[in-house]
Amino acid sequence: MRYAETGFNLEIDLSRGNIERVETDPRLTELHVGGLGTSAKIMWDRVPPEVEPFSPDNLLIFSTGLLGGTPATGANRTIVSTISPQTLLMAYSMMGGFWAPELKYAGYDKVIIRGKSPDLVYLWINNDKVELRDASHLKGKGATETAELIRQELAEPKAQVASIGLAGENRVYFASIEQGRSSASRGGIGAVMGDKGLKAIAVRGTKDLNIARPAEFMELCNEALKYITWRNENPIEGVMTILQGLGSPQEMAVHDEKWHTENFAWGNSRVRRKGFWNEEIAKEWMETLDTMRTRLISCYNCPMKCGATISPPGQPTYMMKCFSKLTYTMGAMSDLDFGLRIAQRATEYGVDGFSTPQVMAFAVELYEDGILTDEDMPGFPSDNEERFYWLLDRIVRREGIGDILANGTHWAAQQIGKGAEKYAHNNIKKHEQLPLKLGMLNPIYFLMYATGAKINITQIEGQFPQAPFPTREEREAFVKDWSQVPDEKFKEYFLDWELRGEYSIPNYPTPEMCCDIVEWQETMHYIDDATGICAGLSSFPLKPPYHIHNLPKFISSGTGIDMDEAGLWQAAKRNRNLVRAINIGRGMRRKDEKPPEDHWRRRFPELEAKLLDTYYKFKGWNNEGIPTKESLHELGLDYVSEDFEKRGVYSDNGDTPSKETSTEKDKEV
Amino acid sequence: MGEKKKKIVKRINVDVDKCNGCRACETACSAFHATPKYGSVNPARSRIRVIHEPLKDIYVPVFAGEYTPAECMGRDKYTIDGKEYDECAFCRASCPSRDLFKEPDSGLPLKCDMCESDPDLKEPLCVQWCLADALTYEEREEEVEEEVEQEEIDIGLEALADKYGLEKIMDTVARMSESKKG
Numbered sequence: 001m002r003y004a005e006t007g008f009n010l011e012i013d014l015s016r017g018n019i020e021r022v023e024t025d026p027r028l029t030e031l032h033v034g035g036l037g038t039s040a041k042i043m044w045d046r047v048p049p050e051v052e053p054f055s056p057d058n059l060l061i062f063s064t065g066l067l068g069g070t071p072a073t074g075a076n077r078t079i080v081s082t083i084s085p086q087t088l089l090m091a092y093s094m095m096g097g098f099w100a101p102e103l104k105y106a107g108y109d110k111v112i113i114r115g116k117s118p119d120l121v122y123l124w125i126n127n128d129k130v131e132l133r134d135a136s137h138l139k140g141k142g143a144t145e146t147a148e149l150i151r152q153e154l155a156e157p158k159a160q161v162a163s164i165g166l167a168g169e170n171r172v173y174f175a176s177i178e179q180g181r182s183s184a185s186r187g188g189i190g191a192v193m194g195d196k197g198l199k200a201i202a203v204r205g206t207k208d209l210n211i212a213r214p215a216e217f218m219e220l221c222n223e224a225l226k227y228i229t230w231r232n233e234n235p236i237e238g239v240m241t242i243l244q245g246l247g248s249p250q251e252m253a254v255h256d257e258k259w260h261t262e263n264f265a266w267g268n269s270r271v272r273r274k275g276f277w278n279e280e281i282a283k284e285w286m287e288t289l290d291t292m293r294t295r296l297i298s299c300y301n302c303p304m305k306c307g308a309t310i311s312p313p314g315q316p317t318y319m320m321k322c323f324s325k326l327t328y329t330m331g332a333m334s335d336l337d338f339g340l341r342i343a344q345r346a347t348e349y350g351v352d353g354f355s356t357p358q359v360m361a362f363a364v365e366l367y368e369d370g371i372l373t374d375e376d377m378p379g380f381p382s383d384n385e386e387r388f389y390w391l392l393d394r395i396v397r398r399e400g401i402g403d404i405l406a407n408g409t410h411w412a413a414q415q416i417g418k419g420a421e422k423y424a425h426n427n428i429k430k431h432e433q434l435p436l437k438l439g440m441l442n443p444i445y446f447l448m449y450a451t452g453a454k455i456n457i458t459q460i461e462g463q464f465p466q467a468p469f470p471t472r473e474e475r476e477a478f479v480k481d482w483s484q485v486p487d488e489k490f491k492e493y494f495l496d497w498e499l500r501g502e503y504s505i506p507n508y509p510t511p512e513m514c515c516d517i518v519e520w521q522e523t524m525h526y527i528d529d530a531t532g533i534c535a536g537l538s539s540f541p542l543k544p545p546y547h548i549h550n551l552p553k554f555i556s557s558g559t560g561i562d563m564d565e566a567g568l569w570q571a572a573k574r575n576r577n578l579v580r581a582i583n584i585g586r587g588m589r590r591k592d593e594k595p596p597e598d599h600w601r602r603r604f605p606e607l608e609a610k611l612l613d614t615y616y617k618f619k620g621w622n623n624e625g626i627p628t629k630e631s632l633h634e635l636g637l638d639y640v641s642e643d644f645e646k647r648g649v650y651s652d653n654g655d656t657p658s659k660e661t662s663t664e665k666d667k668e669v
Numbered sequence: 670m671g672e673k674k675k676k677i678v679k680r681i682n683v684d685v686d687k688c689n690g691c692r693a694c695e696t697a698c699s700a701f702h703a704t705p706k707y708g709s710v711n712p713a714r715s716r717i718r719v720i721h722e723p724l725k726d727i728y729v730p731v732f733a734g735e736y737t738p739a740e741c742m743g744r745d746k747y748t749i750d751g752k753e754y755d756e757c758a759f760c761r762a763s764c765p766s767r768d769l770f771k772e773p774d775s776g777l778p779l780k781c782d783m784c785e786s787d788p789d790l791k792e793p794l795c796v797q798w799c800l801a802d803a804l805t806y807e808e809r810e811e812e813v814e815e816e817v818e819q820e821e822i823d824i825g826l827e828a829l830a831d832k833y834g835l836e837k838i839m840d841t842v843a844r845m846s847e848s849k850k851g
Contacts (some may be wrong), residue, residue, distance in 0.1 A: 069710065070710060071696050071697065071707070071710055073693070098692075105711060105712065105713065144724070148724070157722075180723060181723065206711065206713035206773035207711060207713075208703070208709035208710070208711040208714075209709060209710050210708060210709045211700075211707060211708055211709060211710070214703075214705055214706060214707035215706070215707060217707065218700065218707040225797075225798065225800065228800065229800060294726045295689070295726055295728075296689060297690055297723060298689040298690060298691035299691065300691060300692055300696075301691055301692060301693045301696045302691050302693070303689075303691065303693065303800035303801060305689050309724070309726055316724075317724045317725075317726075318724075319723060
């Protein structure tokens, strides 16, 4: 018997309408843990670099994590992997909610989708009964609307539904997959789902999920819950409010947005508005949130309340979480009322809350600077807020200028030309980033931005404070109960870290220390991405309930697999390298590993080069960032280096430009 | 009339305004009642279910009550603060009218037992796992009239005496005791 996992995947071939239930190899669980790890293995094996994002051979994998659906608090993430049409690299966006646990209870760990359906369909998984059903009547329907309609027609109110809206159907490069209160939205995975002709996956499961050593596992769960209660009552001192607690930043709960509105950039990630937040705005925004927010809500088996139900007067109710609260507001230089209203429409269309406002603000800026004209945008409204609705409607339908903008700022700028490239300034690896523009280079963040495979900073950072504390006393107080550190040396790094002087950024932490700090932070995320535990209780907040010392125990007692700290660290490293290998195979090299040019005002090219050199060496990668034969051997990934040698990857010094063509080749301007 | 007697009343207070719909209660319940204890989880087996419709802002944790072999003569539907709740949403019965509170495989009825176990939990596990405090637990002592309970043997003998007459019963008992001695 398999424990914590079901041991079965569903293989769906949409081209032929074939459905199979396939038993998985338990050895892969030991090597890759599950979730992203085992999905990356499948991607490596079955999606070679020649396969384009919109090829029927591209896979779209919906995965649970190894601990998903067990009583482990917050183990509810759905990890979706595919090749992104936007970055042309592997995308692995994820969502909380209720979908993954339901899939486990239906008896499956993953749903692996290949091929393309000639007509729009949806997949209905009801325990052992799995069928593809016609979705022609759902064409053009909103994502939330679709979920409701499917539940009604199946007469199964308990079914969990992941669906795409119009944006996914029309292959918008930043289309999301929505699931009620959560969405997997980075990297354009919704576009791949739409390309495959798959409108939704509904799942209902009523089977048992087994635990190997029940009493031990439950004891760990109870300890975690006790710690969460304590931690919620004892916020961390010395860091900004949103970083004090657990969960994802409690955007749905807080009213005070001084920090975000004055430190994050507005418009096309351009202006910081010091002094923006005043009493009048605070009052107005508080009224808006209090009027529209009906309830704070949770994901499956998690006490945190990171989401909310939002009912804008006169519009349908929707669910929101985290920072999409402000991205539309700030992109449009507007207010919270506008932000919460347009987000309702955007959620039904199914688009990413980071990329979408950025793309629209980019278009507005191009228009104002005369690069896009009335000829390109006939009927473009003069009212600022109207412009954003106008653009959103056209992007998701790929109408007129919307067809170009739907490819994201990087590709759109190339298609528009006339200097538009300079306006697509906030990307890493062609992917829009948080609108942050800061002063002094932070060496830790430099490495995470440059090399993170998720291409999204909030999914890499977390365990180490973002900035030093002013006094040694405060630092000593912080490290006193810092039990989560994998090694005591991290306390030393932090204790010595000063705001100014010799021991301050950019020269301290030293490149060697930065490598340790980055590796710790990213390792914790790779573990979460494999176990399906939410980063909000684990890798994202400071001093979380889950950490390297108790996660191996959860895995061992949950699954019966022997797992210790070293073994789990090694598995996370294996997964990190496998995802990287997939991207290396697709041409990613050192030249691609850089933060947005204007992310920091003060840059240090020599130091940055040294940081990257040191980090690559530390990770066992060569100077181009390619994992060496030796380091791959150590991870049991000889098959990767063999493939690299066969393909001549090691002799590729990065001079050959990686593929620089948009996925929508037929639609050049 | 009998004497006054003390009785422990166990109560779970449900505050629907505090429920965030995480369903940790369902997870904990199904794990607690699994064999072996905590050996599996399956919310479909849980004796508490959160009836929830997020878009309508409806969140009602309901505990499994008695099994009933037949539906009520009619249904009920409540509207509270403008929110229309599902038919029978507040009913705790395991009832033929719905699939709630039945074992998913056998269809056998499920009933909340307040996690009675040895050793006793300090409060039912669903309550312990509800960090939102939508579920809280209370025990109180109540004085109840103690009815004079007839013992089982009294009831049986009385029925026999009604049927055969007391004399015949006594004769039979005497004969039976003789033959036992012999």
